Amino acid sequence: MQRVPEPELMDEEDQAKAYAEADFSEPHDHFVSLFRSAFPDDTLAGAVLDLGCGSADVTVRFARAFPNCRIDGVDGAEAMLGFGRKAVRSAGLEQRIRLIRAYLPDATLPLTSYDAVISNSVLHHLADPMVLWASVKRWGKSGAPIFIMDLLRPESEEQLNELVRQYAADAPEVLKRDFSNSLRAAYRPDELRAQLEAAGLASFSVNIVSDRHLVVSGRLFSQETIASSR
Template identity: 30%
Template sequence: MFSRVPEPLPDDPALDAAAYQAMDHRQVNTAFVEDLLSGGCVGPRVIDLGCGPAGIPLILSERYRQSEEVEGQSERPFAEGRLEIMAVDFSVDMLELAQFEVELAGMQDLVFLQQIDLTDPESLQEDLAQTIISNTVLHHLPNPITAIQVAVRALMPGGRLFIRDLFRPENEAEIERLVELHAGSDASVDVPPEYAPAQLLRQSLWAGLTLQESRAMVASVGIPEEAVQMTSDRHWTLDWTMPV
């Protein structure tokens, strides 16, 4: 097992944001939302930590709008009350892309954007939301525990924390196998080599946490280790409900 290698900071944040948006994340974002909704009740207040161009908030909003057409609250995966999604990110460039996407989708009444710094454990107030989510963001941080601390602080008692991130394999050969398997479909994206999908995924896998590391991390803030499980060949997922 080799040590974690934190991701380098982007030289050009605007280009970094544009390269990320150019990749097709619809499938993995949809899988995230489906797993979230199938695993328990969501909302009505939701915070997405590290929203990027707002892909997940928009898919979640689409599902909410569809659920409004279903009669009977018991048939809906959403909690009673109007859905409100606070989508937060540190990158101004990502938030500008997110604002465009939110307006284009006509979801301004459901998705609200805010800049916060996930390296600051107190960047959000206490007891803000019933559901806090985050998808493949922690590995971008020099010390991922700070994002968990932000989430626990902002989660209401009885609320649900749903976080998914990349798993660091045992060796470089396995990293290259995963890069070949999962980044090949984006090979046509026209970006500089350092922003190519394969290189970004490679860096992200090097920066990910092992299952043991992620479990130790959440245990340090009082979350049971078993709340973290491997959920794909490259992802671990934390699904935990805070005691009332």
């Protein structure tokens, strides 16, 4: 089915509330376990950047799973960050997680580079998807694990409706609307490979990891490092 873009920022109050109150434990725990499988030798420590952290559910789960890291979460929507700050406070993680309001690609962040870059469900929101890959290259250290999970655009309208029925039947209307719009705005693996090629990140892998998610992952090496290892 044809891709239909959706708005970038989630700054409507009712939209942010519905998202923050939804139970994303299954996909978000999956995010953490897939990161571990993608980087099994990594004893992750240091500074992690979460691009488009929203209400910080992934950020909090990731911080709990990797106790030696600190995380800077960045998002352009104050409505989402308000719920994120509450989540960080109630998890008692204020010492390890900072949430920053900034709009990609123009963000000014507290650090100039990070030991890992993660992002969940953000790529399909961006008006220009290359903003995400440019951000990964701008803020990831050489050798940093990069782990990006996003929705997978269904092949047909029937599949899309079935996913909404299966995963959002009892959700508030606004969440159902957003899930449906997000599935429509998501990318297919071949489109992601073209983006990675254009960004000079063709060494990254693209894997479908569920009926509605895919993951792009790899280590960030400079062009010189990639060229000399061939």
